Amino acid sequence: MVSTGGMKPVPLIYLASYALSLLGNSIAAVALPLIVLQTTGSVLSAGILSAATAVPAFVSGLVMGVVIDRINRRTSSVITDLISAASLAALPVVDLVTGLNLGWFILFGIIGAVGDVPGMTAREAILPAIVRAGGVPAHRLMGVRESIGALIMVIGPAAAGSLLVLFDGSMVLWITAGTSSAAAMLTLLIPRHVGVIPAGTDPASSSPASGWGLLKEGWRVLFRRDRFLLAVTMLNLVLITVIVSLQGIVLPAHFTLIGRMETLGFVLTAIAAGTLVGGGLYAALGARGSRRAWFVTGLLGTAVGIGVISALPPIWVVFTGAFVLGLSSGLLGGLLGVLMIERIPEDLRGRVMGTQNSLMMIAGPAGILAAALIGHLGGLAAAGITMGVVWVVTVLAALRAPALRNLGAGQEVTGRAK
Known part of the structure; x- marks a missing residue:
């Protein structure tokens, strides 16, 4: 567990708000499809809702990255959380007035989607200011943040399941809206x-460009001007694609075939536990040693963890690989978070991070689709091995990439509260 002792109020408030927002999204991701299923009685309806949002x-x-770069970023975070809360709270109100059907779920699902990714971006865009105001080292804040995310990975789905057992769907939606x-x-x-x-640094005050022009400027920086940001973005995209494909298709199918479907939850818990430990280690020790050493350790560790899992070995070996994967991704995620704080220009932070987060949203479904197609054509083992090979090749490319060699060029943001 990571200690937050000694932190000033601003970063503590930020972390508490981050945890509640993430918890609300995590509960909604599990509970909402089940509530749709209970309401409509159709599995297809839950799938349509996911695709429509x-x-x-x-x-x-x-698009909202431009807005986040033009208004107060605390305000952006508040507004996006309130949009998410309102979209969930509206559903039980409609249920009382007219009754719910798939159309209502899609409508408010789309409204909620407008708040989710921009909300994530706003919280990331304000991070450098939180570091400066709190006088906390960036590596410590990012390590604690990684650990909190790992805890929510376990708590959120479990809370959703428990709430649906204890309360009806409307009450669960009220509770979830309350967290946001x-x-x-x-x-x-x-x-x-x-x-x-x-x-x-505010582009609104220095550039007459339209919103579309500002958006394209952020894309140019990410995809053409800054090789480091592009390399990190591609690295994260491949990692998410591979991990989600293993969690969403390969492992569930494997455990179903061997009659041990209940084991999947324990494997995901092992990944979360490893991430919790990895984030804690980086928070405590991230200032020691070279960043290149942390980077190489994280990459090689994820390669080992994914390589083990993708081979579909005996269950206890899968558990070991899952923990190693979580541990290494916690280290890597903490380091990359610090580098993002340092390397993304202040006036472009919303647009660059908004683009990154939007791409991450489609990486997971793309991985599941790819694994499903490979599994259908070549069998489950082929799907697992393919994903493992993809990540190992990516790690080797990242270790050799010139853009990812000099990780110490930026000055870590520490600042002091004013």
Whole structure:
């Protein structure tokens, strides 16, 4: 477990708000499809809802990056959390008035999608200001954040299942909306000046370009001008694609075939436990040693973990590989988070991170589709091995990539509260 002792109020408030927002999204991701199934009695309806909200989530992540770069970033975080809360709270109200059907779920699902990815982006865009205001080392804040995310990976789905057993669907939606609302209220406790874009970097004040022009400027930086940002983005995309394909298709199918479907939950818990430990280690020790050493350790560790899991060995070996994967991804995620804080220009942070987060949204489904196709054509073992090989090749390319060799060029943001 990572200790937050000694942190000033601003980063503590930020982390608490982050945890509540992530918890709400995690509960909704599990509970909402089940509530749709209970309401409509159709498995297809749950699938239609997921597909119908994917495109709006992707587009809003891209477009709202411009808005996040033009207004107070604390305000952006509050607004997006309130949008998520309102979209969930509206469903039980409609149920009381007219009754729910698939159309209502899709409508409010699209509205909620407008808040989810931009909300994630707003919280990431404000991170450098949180570091400066709190006087906390960036590696410590990012390590704690990684560990919190790992805890929510376990708590969120378990909470969703428990709530659906204890309460009806409407009450679960009210509770989930309440977590997002509480996250917004906590964010309001962060001083307003923390979210202000530093003078001289606000594109609205220095550029007459349209919103579309500003959006294209962010894309140019990400895809053409900054090889480091592009390399890190591609690395994260492949990692998410591979991990989600293993978690979403390969492992569930494997455990179903051997009659041990209940084991999947324990494997996911092992990954989360490893991530918790990895994030804690980076928070405590990230300032020691070279960044290149942390980077290589994280990459090689993920290659070992994914390589073990993708081979579909005996269950206890899968558990070991899952923990190693989580541990290594916790280290790697903490380091890459710090590098993002340092390397993304302040005036482009919303647009660059919005594009990255939108791409991450489609990486998981793409991985599941790819694994399903390979499994259908060549068998489950072929799907697992293919995903393992893809990641090993990616790791080897990342270790040799010139853009990822000099990781110490940026100055870590520490700052002091004003």
